[in-house]
Amino acid sequence: MNWRISPDGEDTDLIEGFERIRARLDEVEPDVFVIVDSHWFTTSEHVVAGAAHHRGVLTSEELPTVIKGVGFDYPGAAELGAACEQVGARRGNFHSVGNRPQIVNVTDEHLPHHYSTINVVKHLRRDERVLVTSVCQTAKPHNFMEFGATIREAIDLVDCRVAVLGSGAMSHRFHPFDKIVSPLSLSYKPHGISSKEAYEYDMRVLELWKEGRHADVLERYPDYMRFFPEAWFGHYLIMLGALGGADFKGAGRPMSRYENQVGTGNIHVWFEVAGTQ
Incomplete structure (x- = not known):
């Protein structure tokens, strides 16, 4: 079964939409994507996946019969990931108990990947480095906005040109x-x-x-x-x-x-x- 074709015979426009976005990206020439992944939930902290490289095979835990065996291999944005944690600390983003940081950079190679990142990488990436961020499920709008402002300040510290992509x-x-x-x-x-x-x-x-x-x-x-x-x-x-x-x-x-x-x-x-x- 072709899952892209609907029962009324239509195809999705989202794939061609990626091509239109890519054309706009070509105009602004970013060298880093920051992808805000709506499927990556954290609980007590905002996380950026700051490994130097990401490689693996994705089968979606949500849709394993539809999205399966998708390989990925792309460079990370390690310097920007580290800068996000540093700037978060400088801006005073700590929990009240134990000075636990609210914004952390995780480089663990076993950190999972989600299709809301891999789909974006597949359709939009050429040679850009990629930094993925979580969405914290206990955060409120002001927390999300502060995280975004921290990312922006980190971008200003690092020599890179960034496109921020909200995937959701x-x-x-x-x-x-x-x-x-x-x-x-x-x-x-x-x-x-x-x-x-x-x-x-x-x-x-x-x-x-x-x-x-x-x-x-x-x-x-x-x-x-x-x-x-x-x-x-x-x-x-x-x-x-x-x-x-x-x-x-x-x-x-x-x-x-x-x-x-x-x-x-x-x-x-x-x-x-x-x-x-």
């Missing part, structure tokens, strides 16, 4: 098990989104992005959480923190159609950054 969905409520493999669930069309209200809120956020109104997205965050944006929207919030937080005014340009994926809202968006930032 918008509203993220799946269809129930008895319906998850059904024509409605497998359609890429928006009518397959888990609820009309979730779809409408995704559209509202997209419009705010198009207008560069990130402060308004932050203001609406508690309301948006009713529709379960993936990973508490940490992939967006960390990226936004790295781009300047609530003061960032970069417009979001859709790089793909908005699509349903088994009830969840998905789209590629490129955020315009002024000058050489």
Whole structure:
């Protein structure tokens, strides 16, 4: 079975969307990707995977019959990873007990990899080095934003040109098990989104992005959480923190159609950054 073709005969636009993003990357010429991975959850700390190299074979624990035996081999961004931990300490990011750091660089070769990183690497990477960050499941928006600001300060310390890539969905409520493999669930069309209200809120956020109104997205965050944006929207919030937080005014340009994926809202968006930032 070709899982890319929906029961109504359509193919996803997300793959071609990666090509459109790659064209924009060619214009700005980064030498490092920072990928905020919405599938990599940590609990008591923000983690960057700062090994010098990443090599292995991925079979997804979530979708082992669909994503299996995918090889990967790419260089890490070790200097930037180390700088993130150093800057985190300098900014005073410690837990109150035992001065335990809140931002850590992990170089353990056994650290797992997730398809939300490997898919991005597969479709976007040419010769860029890659630093992957976790999404901490106990963090709140201000924690995510501080982590992003720390990454930005670390980037300024290291001689590299960085593209920050938030890898994750918008509203993220799946269809129930008895319906998850059904024509409605497998359609890429928006009518397959888990609820009309979730779809409408995704559209509202997209419009705010198009207008560069990130402060308004932050203001609406508690309301948006009713529709379960993936990973508490940490992939967006960390990226936004790295781009300047609530003061960032970069417009979001859709790089793909908005699509349903088994009830969840998905789209590629490129955020315009002024000058050489």
